């Protein structure tokens with residue numbers, strides 16, 4: 001297991017809303033160890049040498065090519081990151097897994113196939129398998145001798161996965177489960193050997209089974225004709241009296257939802273990392289093109305509106321990268337705190353559960369980042385961006401599904417608030433106490449308490465302000481809707497957006513403060529100054545987004561004098577100095593263009 005330089009304390013999942021943290025608490029990509037960088041480089045070289053030359057053949061599903069590439073990746077240890085060492089895996093820490101995912105994303109079709117095998121396909125057995133199941137399957141999955149798929153969705157059951165119609169009944173001789181039904185949209189469906197399949201025992205008890213290709217009654221359908229990810233395999237699966245040995249029940253009858261949800265936590269976290277890697281690659285491609293393409297006698301990259309795009313692509317990537325590595329650091333810290341046992345699989349699953357809110361944030365913000373970046377890249381390429389001979393057209397098509405699978409972004413937005421409320425009600429997260437304290441503070445009127453000082457004083461005030469804004473809006477919404485808040489999806493969506501902006505603001509700010517402290521504030525390098533610009537622009541715009549969301553939510557929940565009073569309080573919380581974001585973006589763009597790549601650590 002690679003060693004990680006860990007943040008000082010692992011705070012509870014979601015606690016960023018009510019606690020403040022220091023720069024030392026936040027893991028930053030600048031702290032990647034040599035081992036972790038090596039994992040990233042190995043993945044990068046594999047994609048460059050083995051996958052990229054094969055893209056044209058991958059895109060037309062050349063028979064056997066994708067499984068062959070996955071197996072090759074397995075031979076050099078790129079598939080067993082989630083598998084404990086005793087079963088032949090590499091048992092990678094979460095920071096290393098993020099490195100791996102970001103580098104493998106340079107080809108999205110390969111990246112998603114890798115994630116379906118190593119993540120959601122293999123982890124159910126790692127987390128929930130019994131000893132026999134682990135011994136039988138994990139060594140083969142870790143090396144790629146067998147390839148896996150995760151099979152939850154059905155034609156009539158996507159977001160509402162528990163509406164599954166696939167049934168399992170015990171055979172009359174009691175030796176097998178007999179499965180009947182259909183799965184839909186299964187990544188790696190066309191070639192996997194091992195399928196983790198969800199079905200209801202006796203049509204009622206949602207459960208999970210390990211099904212092998214070759215079991216009688218199992219078949220996979222034709223490749224779906226997709227908008228993107230054309231190089232990946234996506235098929236339906238059919239179970240017609242499919243006979244599955246009794247011992248292939250995974251976990252317990254009626255506890256399939258526990259398997260499904262825990263695995264999705266892991267899948268969501270990684271998906272954000274794949275998207276972040278894709279964004280960096282696309283930025284690089286766009287920056288190079290902007291240098292080569294001339295219009296009006298100049299490279300298009302010299303035009304302000306193109307530079308602004310490059311800068312914004314880098315700034316948003318910086319924010320997502322800061323969040324994802326922070327979360328990975330928190331998970332590694334929690335796993336390390338669980339003790340020295342060789343098998344980290346249970347602590348690992350618990351860490352994904354603890355940071356499920358942060359994992360949903362990774363998924364939503366990562367997928368929306370990549371969609372933004374590929375869209376702007378197409379714009380920078382102009383007409384050529386719309387042509388299949390140029391790489392950004394494929395990136396654009398490939399990106400779109402990320403907002404749909406691993407729980408749509410709508411479902412994840414609702415989950416973020418649901419999980420927060422559940423933790424608040426159980427006392428695991430002191431949200432109610434923080435809300436009560438804020439109410440007292442508002443009643444007491446403006447105070448002259450000591451305000452932050454130093455280079456980041458305004459940003460520190462804003463950070464405190466956005467957290468208060470969340471408590472203000474959430475408090476008003478809860479007071480009005482109480483147990484029925486979940487039915488008010490538009491308000492929940494706004495709250496969720498505010499939560500995500502807060503995590504992004506704090507992660508970006510703490511990261512840049514940590515970088516400055518490491519280098520010494522006075523002799524800050526050009527790079528850390530540019531990073532400071534990126535953080536400042538992000539904070540500025542994110543605070544605007546928080547303000548708009550909070551205003552809209554309050555206006556929906558309150559009325560009359562109460563609304564006016566709360567809006568005035570909100571304005572006070574979010575008061576900030578104007579910032580010259582044009583000049584700051586120009587400096588970030590210059591840093592991107594200097595190397596034609598994402599300019600901050602962890603690129």
Ligand SMILES: Cc1cc2nc3c(=O)[nH]c(=O)nc-3n(C[C@H](O)[C@H](O)[C@H](O)COP(=O)(O)OP(=O)(O)OC[C@H]3O[C@@H](n4cnc5c(N)ncnc54)[C@H](O)[C@@H]3O)c2cc1C
Pocket residue numbers: 116150151152153155156157158159160184185186187188226229234401404405406407408409410411489
């Ligand atoms: C390329 C690809 C690969 C995939 N790979 C896999 C895989 O390997 N394994 C697997 O099991 N599945 C896989 N899926 C399926 C994927 O997880 C589902 O498509 C996804 O969960 C959404 O389900 P759905 O398509 O049925 O959409 P629906 O659930 O019908 O949703 C349609 C729309 O309604 C919204 N919606 C639904 N419910 C609510 C609600 N309660 N409130 C508000 N809005 C709501 C959704 O957000 C969405 O916008 C894959 C899908 C694709 C396209």
